[in-house]
Amino acid sequence: MSNDESIRTGFYVCHCGHNISDVVDCTAVARYASTLAGVMVSRDYKYMCSSPGQELIRQDILEHKLNRVVVASCSPLLHEHTFRNAVAAGGLNPFLFQMVNIREHDAWVHADRAAATAKAQALVSAAIRRVALHKPLQATRAPIHPDVLVVGGGIAGIHAALTLANAGKKVYLVERQPSIGGHMAQFDKTFPTLDCAACILTPKMSAVRSHKNIVLWTYSEVAKVDGYVGNYTVTVRRKARYVDENLCVGCQECIDACVFKVPKFPDPFNLGMSMQKPIYIPFPQAVPQAAVIDPDRCIQLKTGKCKKTCVEACADRKAINLNQKEQLLEIKVGSIITATGFKLFDAKRLPEYGYGRYPDVMTTIELERLVSSSGPTGGELRLRSGKPPTAVGFILCVGSRDMRTNRWCSRTCCMHSMKLAQIVRERTGAQVTVFYIDIRAPGKGYEEFYDRSLQQGVQFVRGRVAEVSDCALSPDEAGKLVIRVEDTLAGFVRRVPLDLVVLAVGMEPQADAQEMRRILNMSCSAEGWFLEKHPKMAPVSTFTDGVFIAGCCQGPKDIPDSIAQAGAAAAEALALIDAGGIDQEPNTAYIRGEECSGCKSCISLCPYAAISFDAEKQKAVINPALCKGCGTCVASCPSGSIGQNLFEDQEVFEEINGVLDYV
Amino acid sequence: MSDMNWQPRIVAFFCSWCTYTAADLAGVSRFRYAPNVRIIRLMCSGRIDPQFVLCALADGADGVLIGGCHPGDCHYAEGNFKTFRRYRMILRLLADMGVAGDRVRLEWISASEGERVKTVINEMVERIRALGPLDIPGRFAACDSEILESADAIRLPQCKETHDVVPEVVHG
Amino acid sequence: MELGQKIKCEADRTAGFGKAIAAMPGCERLGSCIQCGACSGACPLSIYMDQSPRQVIALVRGDFKKQALSCNTIWLCSSCYACTVQCPREIGITDIMYALKQCAMSERAYPAGLSIPILARQFVRMVVRRGRITETRLVMRFFLQTNWKAAISSWRLGLNLIRTRRFGIRQQHIKQHLELAAMLAQAKNANAGGSP
Amino acid sequence: MRYHYFPGCSLKGLGRAYDESLRPVMERLGVELAEIDDWNCCGATAYMSTDHCNACALGARNIAIAESSGPGDIVAPCNACYLALNKTRNCLAGDSATRAAVQKALAVAKLTYTGTAAVRHPLEVLVYDVGINVIKRNVVRPLKDLKIAPYYGCQLVRPHCSFDDQWNPTAMDRILTALGARVVDFPLKTRCCGGSLTGTAPEAGLRLTHIILGEAQRRGADLIATICPLCQFNLDSYHDQIARRWGPARIPAVYITQLMGMAFGLPTEQLGLKRNFLPADKLLAAT
Amino acid sequence: MDKPKIGFYWCASCGGCEEAIVDLAEDILRITAAVDLVFWPVALDFKKEDVLAMPNGSMAAVFINGAVRTSEQEEMASLLRAKSQFVIAFGACAQLGGIPGLANQFSRDSILNYVYDGAPTVVNEKHVRPSVRCEDNNRTLTLPEFRSVVRTLEQIVHVDYFLPGCPPTPRLITSAIDALLTGKLPPPGSVLAPDVALCDQCPRKKSKPEQIRFAAFKRPHLTSMDSDLCFLAQGVVCMGPATRGGCEALCPAANMPCTGCFGPTSRVHDQGAKMLSSLSAAVDAKESDQVDAVLAGIPDPVGTFYRYALPASLLRFSANIGSAAVKETL
Numbered sequence A: 001m002s003n004d005e006s007i008r009t010g011f012y013v014c015h016c017g018h019n020i021s022d023v024v025d026c027t028a029v030a031r032y033a034s035t036l037a038g039v040m041v042s043r044d045y046k047y048m049c050s051s052p053g054q055e056l057i058r059q060d061i062l063e064h065k066l067n068r069v070v071v072a073s074c075s076p077l078l079h080e081h082t083f084r085n086a087v088a089a090g091g092l093n094p095f096l097f098q099m100v101n102i103r104e105h106d107a108w109v110h111a112d113r114a115a116a117t118a119k120a121q122a123l124v125s126a127a128i129r130r131v132a133l134h135k136p137l138q139a140t141r142a143p144i145h146p147d148v149l150v151v152g153g154g155i156a157g158i159h160a161a162l163t164l165a166n167a168g169k170k171v172y173l174v175e176r177q178p179s180i181g182g183h184m185a186q187f188d189k190t191f192p193t194l195d196c197a198a199c200i201l202t203p204k205m206s207a208v209r210s211h212k213n214i215v216l217w218t219y220s221e222v223a224k225v226d227g228y229v230g231n232y233t234v235t236v237r238r239k240a241r242y243v244d245e246n247l248c249v250g251c252q253e254c255i256d257a258c259v260f261k262v263p264k265f266p267d268p269f270n271l272g273m274s275m276q277k278p279i280y281i282p283f284p285q286a287v288p289q290a291a292v293i294d295p296d297r298c299i300q301l302k303t304g305k306c307k308k309t310c311v312e313a314c315a316d317r318k319a320i321n322l323n324q325k326e327q328l329l330e331i332k333v334g335s336i337i338t339a340t341g342f343k344l345f346d347a348k349r350l351p352e353y354g355y356g357r358y359p360d361v362m363t364t365i366e367l368e369r370l371v372s373s374s375g376p377t378g379g380e381l382r383l384r385s386g387k388p389p390t391a392v393g394f395i396l397c398v399g400s401r402d403m404r405t406n407r408w409c410s411r412t413c414c415m416h417s418m419k420l421a422q423i424v425r426e427r428t429g430a431q432v433t434v435f436y437i438d439i440r441a442p443g444k445g446y447e448e449f450y451d452r453s454l455q456q457g458v459q460f461v462r463g464r465v466a467e468v469s470d471c472a473l474s475p476d477e478a479g480k481l482v483i484r485v486e487d488t489l490a491g492f493v494r495r496v497p498l499d500l501v502v503l504a505v506g507m508e509p510q511a512d513a514q515e516m517r518r519i520l521n522m523s524c525s526a527e528g529w530f531l532e533k534h535p536k537m538a539p540v541s542t543f544t545d546g547v548f549i550a551g552c553c554q555g556p557k558d559i560p561d562s563i564a565q566a567g568a569a570a571a572e573a574l575a576l577i578d579a580g581g582i583d584q585e586p587n588t589a590y591i592r593g594e595e596c597s598g599c600k601s602c603i604s605l606c607p608y609a610a611i612s613f614d615a616e617k618q619k620a621v622i623n624p625a626l627c628k629g630c631g632t633c634v635a636s637c638p639s640g641s642i643g644q645n646l647f648e649d650q651e652v653f654e655e656i657n658g659v660l661d662y663v
Numbered sequence B: 001m002s003d004m005n006w007q008p009r010i011v012a013f014f015c016s017w018c019t020y021t022a023a024d025l026a027g028v029s030r031f032r033y034a035p036n037v038r039i040i041r042l043m044c045s046g047r048i049d050p051q052f053v054l055c056a057l058a059d060g061a062d063g064v065l066i067g068g069c070h071p072g073d074c075h076y077a078e079g080n081f082k083t084f085r086r087y088r089m090i091l092r093l094l095a096d097m098g099v100a101g102d103r104v105r106l107e108w109i110s111a112s113e114g115e116r117v118k119t120v121i122n123e124m125v126e127r128i129r130a131l132g133p134l135d136i137p138g139r140f141a142a143c144d145s146e147i148l149e150s151a152d153a154i155r156l157p158q159c160k161e162t163h164d165v166v167p168e169v170v171h172g
Numbered sequence C: 001m002e003l004g005q006k007i008k009c010e011a012d013r014t015a016g017f018g019k020a021i022a023a024m025p026g027c028e029r030l031g032s033c034i035q036c037g038a039c040s041g042a043c044p045l046s047i048y049m050d051q052s053p054r055q056v057i058a059l060v061r062g063d064f065k066k067q068a069l070s071c072n073t074i075w076l077c078s079s080c081y082a083c084t085v086q087c088p089r090e091i092g093i094t095d096i097m098y099a100l101k102q103c104a105m106s107e108r109a110y111p112a113g114l115s116i117p118i119l120a121r122q123f124v125r126m127v128v129r130r131g132r133i134t135e136t137r138l139v140m141r142f143f144l145q146t147n148w149k150a151a152i153s154s155w156r157l158g159l160n161l162i163r164t165r166r167f168g169i170r171q172q173h174i175k176q177h178l179e180l181a182a183m184l185a186q187a188k189n190a191n192a193g194g195s196p
Numbered sequence D: 001m002r003y004h005y006f007p008g009c010s011l012k013g014l015g016r017a018y019d020e021s022l023r024p025v026m027e028r029l030g031v032e033l034a035e036i037d038d039w040n041c042c043g044a045t046a047y048m049s050t051d052h053c054n055a056c057a058l059g060a061r062n063i064a065i066a067e068s069s070g071p072g073d074i075v076a077p078c079n080a081c082y083l084a085l086n087k088t089r090n091c092l093a094g095d096s097a098t099r100a101a102v103q104k105a106l107a108v109a110k111l112t113y114t115g116t117a118a119v120r121h122p123l124e125v126l127v128y129d130v131g132i133n134v135i136k137r138n139v140v141r142p143l144k145d146l147k148i149a150p151y152y153g154c155q156l157v158r159p160h161c162s163f164d165d166q167w168n169p170t171a172m173d174r175i176l177t178a179l180g181a182r183v184v185d186f187p188l189k190t191r192c193c194g195g196s197l198t199g200t201a202p203e204a205g206l207r208l209t210h211i212i213l214g215e216a217q218r219r220g221a222d223l224i225a226t227i228c229p230l231c232q233f234n235l236d237s238y239h240d241q242i243a244r245r246w247g248p249a250r251i252p253a254v255y256i257t258q259l260m261g262m263a264f265g266l267p268t269e270q271l272g273l274k275r276n277f278l279p280a281d282k283l284l285a286a287t
Numbered sequence E: 001m002d003k004p005k006i007g008f009y010w011c012a013s014c015g016g017c018e019e020a021i022v023d024l025a026e027d028i029l030r031i032t033a034a035v036d037l038v039f040w041p042v043a044l045d046f047k048k049e050d051v052l053a054m055p056n057g058s059m060a061a062v063f064i065n066g067a068v069r070t071s072e073q074e075e076m077a078s079l080l081r082a083k084s085q086f087v088i089a090f091g092a093c094a095q096l097g098g099i100p101g102l103a104n105q106f107s108r109d110s111i112l113n114y115v116y117d118g119a120p121t122v123v124n125e126k127h128v129r130p131s132v133r134c135e136d137n138n139r140t141l142t143l144p145e146f147r148s149v150v151r152t153l154e155q156i157v158h159v160d161y162f163l164p165g166c167p168p169t170p171r172l173i174t175s176a177i178d179a180l181l182t183g184k185l186p187p188p189g190s191v192l193a194p195d196v197a198l199c200d201q202c203p204r205k206k207s208k209p210e211q212i213r214f215a216a217f218k219r220p221h222l223t224s225m226d227s228d229l230c231f232l233a234q235g236v237v238c239m240g241p242a243t244r245g246g247c248e249a250l251c252p253a254a255n256m257p258c259t260g261c262f263g264p265t266s267r268v269h270d271q272g273a274k275m276l277s278s279l280s281a282a283v284d285a286k287e288s289d290q291v292d293a294v295l296a297g298i299p300d301p302v303g304t305f306y307r308y309a310l311p312a313s314l315l316r317f318s319a320n321i322g323s324a325a326v327k328e329t330l
């Protein structure tokens, strides 16, 4: 905007219902703003972001010939776009606008009305001074690469991948384990309908394998992500499987032929309750149906001195390749869906429950495997002594809802404990007691499921178990595991002898969540769950455009919610792709050629190598397509020759002066 | 400025991705903290020109708070490291200029650390309260009172005044 | 069968009691209790308590001062901290018990005939006077005041102590006991609010 | 290694065998214990039940005297003292109102509390400062084949213990193993012995003691090793009363320092073993 | 028509700027032919009374060099301001405070104590200090007051143009005077030198690498310096990137790094902060102690980054001085 045109600013302060006006005196702020240089209109209004609020801005621009607009309301991260659009609707360049955050940074964090109002006024003064220097800018539009990467092949990742693939988009599904399926593959049945987990999961897993639009990379990890929304370059590390999954038909002949005659290594899928050989197929329904060789256990891979009977057995199919090497593959995608799931709380962290000390204390996931017909015992539930249990207790909230471990409710353990309680009752007729703090059954059909558990004779004792021990104070306790718990509803402490104690361990973020977050440039909540952009309004988006989250990596949830989120994330990715392009904030830096001395100080500081040296002119230049607007070079140029749109030096100096305006 | 009514004035420069977002989260979580800090948003802590820090102090801030993403988490890879190096040097410069190092503080606060925003701001306000007013404008005025009688026109190079003069005037 | 009224009315509550306890050192998190009962389950003495520790927390939080101060729970609490380290809300239950004891002591609101507070009182008196405790003398004095029969029935214990030369009859004391007493007088109830 | 030594009232009274055995054992291991001048009672649970500020002032006086007499940490062998002094430190660190009040009180005695001296238990010093290897090297008469239940008591590891696990501490287990003994798996190692209640509410106090003795017996222990004068007194002194109520559970309880002294070959008379009600010396001599 | 009247005056300066006039060599004759030199205390005997006697605005221009430290300098500056149409701050000291401005790190008392007592060569048994008034044998002697801080000329009187340099180069001086004489003047307030940093003119510019990282800083007197390579590429602090060009890179040409006497460009408020920013950002270390170790190679940040511009910087003087002054007045 040329210097001679006089500044005509419109100022608006929002009450946000009562959110702001309860703490900040909005009328006083409006009155104050009206005294500031260049302000032509100053108003306060109940909801600035509503249509009438936006209309107010548009009208005023036309009526009062405004050429600058300032809105004091919530965080610009929330509504800056809304108001820029309103400004544009008034025929003004949308960047001749500045927003003041007096809700998140003021009304919501202060109680003293006078101090909060003074703070609002200072912030407003800063914005009004700053906006006078704003120039009209043009947002640039970046194209979107239509391919999508899905990280994690649990139920959430599978569903997201299928949704996108069915919509005709090419999807790369990257799963760390040798098979997709995630935790759900380990379950026997699923609440609240008690349908067989395998029956509903396996068809989806096969569909992934056979879908023409899905590239499935199991036993793989994302090593590196470069670029930005619409234009990511991803490096995927494919670990050596030593079996070519396209040649392997899953006949298992190699496994039978392996020089290890009996399986002797703990099988992680069954949590070590059964054994496997160095060459194995993770579980019967695994996708891909292809063997894997564990390099830490295979004699050939460890010592090079094996008869390689597996290779012989595979014969002409030649699927086994003991020379396979890890591969790094680079792909280009426009958006990324993260569905890396959760890990379970380690029950050893609560020694009072005796997990790892008493053999008949186990976790719910172990019980899932034990009652599963494909599990280590073929679905028969036995104590370690071999006898069937007669009294089984479930301890809920193990590691969850506890300030010492995990503060959150894990959301599924009430329900899956009731599921397992019903199964145990059905299969063994044992007396089953569930020790709980609160039963959380808020889903559709869940309360009914609770009722069914009660009807089936599952006992419920409300109290957080204090201790599991084998100290017997009376003969009927001898040889049993004794639980000490207050029956809080009855109002006394009880000792309950049991022969099987099941710990409903809660969900935790994956161990490598921080690393993933870094690779994908996301944020984590303090606990380590991936952080959504807004807990209500943008639950599957992240602060990084083009990166979405689904399933338990965002927080504990059950299968229906995981699938709902996966669908939502897929829809967000589709919306992005089909929009064809994305507007980018024009906050790039630029060098004023006539001022630059060519000192080159800035060049090495740019993280994106956006600055180069023009040898002919002997000046530095910034490539606006590469600059992402961090401003590091601007802060460094020793002669002040670099500008940055939206964050010019003078604009910031004005802001500093303004915030120090103590009224 | 009378000591009785004095309240610490702190200017904060927060990066948009981590610390500013964390301050938003502190708001959403309704953490109450002292109202003495005024936050200025920049895209990256790497945008913080040491001039901004000095300007804030020269304009009357009693302290400056710099917030950025944790090392390794910078949205722009390493802007925060550049800030950190500048910060170490600024502290030495300020020490030589008689400004206690505690008046300028750098903190890494990630987007999820809303509670940390509260703690850091409260601590900072208490620290500045303990140090008392810096009041550089007041010091300028007090110092310059010695020349008032002989000068016919006095213009002082606080950036409060220099920013709005035509760019061709040097210094400030 | 005798009938007693179990229902509690507003008049049974002492407004502000819960808040006042929560303001005492170590009791800050009182309000976060989710009534899970882990404290009671962990408490080795809950077998004798008329209100479980969880119930005491509920009584305090609900401003039922009379019930909270008159139950035997707070006196049976042996300060073993089993509850405190197990509480999922990190509530200082043991400290809350201390706060209630202090309150009951200063208002003499403990159940009649309960000897534990008497011992505490004598302990304090001995420390103020001598600076140290001579256990055998403390116990003898305590038995004399509460239940001299018990003293007699403990004769075997006494004899055994004498046999093993652990029966210290000489009163221990520190050199600066006057100074200590002055110090204690100075610090008495100096912390926030004293007793609620 | 030099430490300020806070014996506490019990070690001068009922628990003097602990004091008697601790000193020569520590000396053997090169640990110097300098008794804090004119120390006073830690206040124990009774004071906490009466006046918070006074309780802190009692602890603070001891710490302040130690701090003013030179550098070094404080060793407090009695679990109750250890807890009371540590609690004082935590309160004074976290609660400025109490700290101010306590400093004011200390000023009466011209003392100031700085909070620089840590309060530590002999177990911690033995395991972390001296080291299991050094202990092992000093063993001349291993406690071979003796089955010992380690009993830590409740207050040592709770609530602010930093050197061992709150549920399953192992410091004593490791020392006993080093002495050559067989450590019995003892889930009740941190369960309250009822110590403070045996006098005032015998039914309750004795029952807790009984549970511990009974369980140790059930698990086949020959001895219970303790590290607190109160625990030792309780576990040792009420066998007849317990037997009358719940049947006999006669298992001797000794201080771990006595066991160490035996294993180090120190003269038995020095170790106060004669002070036990239920004698353990024969058992020990037999190994 | 009368020749335009011109004056020269010096405040707190080393005399180098006066020398620079003499250095104009033959050009000085051309100038003296074109103007009337009515006031130049260093060369000709003028007194304050002579200036007082001049009508206001009667001089065309006065060139004042040196920083302002005493009440006498303030008085003369104000007087000359009144008497002349243009006031030109001549040289780094007048423009920015210059080397004398480095005194703004120390309080007046500590300076006087050192100079009159502390310095190893001084013997002053009675600890005498200069005072503004002194009675002796019924006579009253007065001395100008030594102010609490050093100021730039602009901080005392309104200045029309600035001639940068320590001292300004002959070429800049002659072109300034020519501009005055011909009336081809840039906008008021201008610095009469190019507004591009020195590197632009420096013969070593080509040798500066694009990717620069500092693993250590070296000090000129402790290193042997390559006579062609950019100083920064050698790890030697050169203020060139943060300093206005116009000197034609005199120092680099003489194998010394630029120390910044031309002051910052018009776009910069604080020369030192800018140079600090650029150098520290490019330090080749991440851990706190390593960063500090590299930065320790610049032992005197104020003296390095603000050698000529401390009084003109954002902070102007040490806050320790400020606090004393505040105390005095409140």
Ligand SMILES: Cc1cc2nc3c(=O)[nH]c(=O)nc-3n(C[C@H](O)[C@H](O)[C@H](O)COP(=O)(O)OP(=O)(O)OC[C@H]3O[C@@H](n4cnc5c(N)ncnc54)[C@H](O)[C@@H]3O)c2cc1C
Pocket: A151, A152, A153, A154, A155, A156, A157, A174, A175, A176, A177, A180, A181, A182, A183, A184, A187, A189, A190, A191, A192, A220, A221, A222, A339, A340, A341, A342, A344, A364, A365, A368, A412, A416, A419, A510, A512, A516, A550, A551, A552, A553, A557, A558, A559, A560, A562
């Ligand atoms: C014992 C138990 C029983 C349950 N029973 C039920 C039930 O009956 N009904 C119900 O609705 N819910 C149940 N749930 C909840 C259910 O498990 C979850 O809702 C569901 O598994 C979440 O799916 P997900 O895809 O988000 O995560 P996951 O199942 O954890 O899948 C994540 C996948 O991502 C992969 N991965 C992780 N990190 C990476 C990486 N860096 N790179 C590549 N791949 C990676 C993992 O290997 C895994 O395959 C139960 C939970 C438990 C613990």
Ligand SMILES: Cc1cc2nc3c(=O)[nH]c(=O)nc-3n(C[C@H](O)[C@H](O)[C@H](O)COP(=O)(O)OP(=O)(O)OC[C@H]3O[C@@H](n4cnc5c(N)ncnc54)[C@H](O)[C@@H]3O)c2cc1C
Pocket: A536
């Ligand atoms: C008192 C209360 C407080 C709540 N507070 C919170 C809270 O703080 N946070 C939170 O997360 N959730 C809260 N909820 C839950 C929240 O209200 C719901 O999750 C949310 O409103 C559901 O949105 P919806 O669009 O599905 O349904 P609705 O809000 O019910 O919208 C359905 C719309 O469809 C229209 N409609 C209905 N039938 C037809 C038809 N045949 N043809 C055309 N239009 C039709 C209706 O008129 C209505 O406008 C609260 C609920 C209640 C009752």
Ligand code: SF4
Pocket: A257, A258, A259, A260, A278, A279, A293, A297, A298, A299, A300, A301, A306, A307, A308, A309, A310, A311
């Ligand atoms: S190479 Fe040998 S050990 Fe390895 S999988 Fe084949 S047969 Fe088994």
Ligand code: SF4
Pocket: A396, A397, A398, A400, A401, A408, A409, A410, A411, A412, A413, A414, A415, A437, A438, A439, A440, A504, A506
């Ligand atoms: S779902 Fe139930 S068991 Fe799991 S943490 Fe929540 S309340 Fe506890």
Ligand code: SF4
Pocket: A588, A589, A605, A606, A607, A608, A609, A610, A611, A622, A626, A627, A628, A629, A630, A631, A632, A633, A634
């Ligand atoms: S603003 Fe950042 S990204 Fe842009 S050119 Fe400068 S340093 Fe590079």
Ligand code: SF4
Pocket: A591, A595, A596, A597, A598, A599, A600, A601, A602, A603, A619, A620, A636, A637, A638, A639, A640, A641, A642, E197, E241
């Ligand atoms: S730092 Fe500034 S002057 Fe130097 S090359 Fe970069 S833009 Fe040009």
Ligand code: SF4
Pocket: C032, C033, C034, C035, C036, C037, C038, C039, C040, C053, C054, C057, C086, C087, C088, C089, C090, C091, C093
């Ligand atoms: S353990 Fe804690 S949360 Fe649970 S009832 Fe007791 S005090 Fe309340």
Ligand code: SF4
Pocket: C039, C042, C043, C044, C045, C046, C053, C076, C077, C078, C079, C080, C081, C082, C083, C084, C093, C094, C097, D192
């Ligand atoms: S501290 Fe008291 S209430 Fe808590 S468990 Fe021990 S005896 Fe019970």
Ligand code: SF4
Pocket: A599, E198, E199, E202, E203, E204, E205, E206, E208, E229, E230, E231, E232, E233, E238, E239, E240, E241, E252, E257, E258
């Ligand atoms: S930094 Fe110095 S030496 Fe290098 S090009 Fe610039 S002026 Fe020349």
Ligand code: SF4
Pocket: E165, E166, E243, E247, E248, E249, E250, E251, E252, E257, E258, E259, E260, E261, E262, E263
């Ligand atoms: S090179 Fe720098 S210091 Fe030397 S004369 Fe030029 S501007 Fe001044």
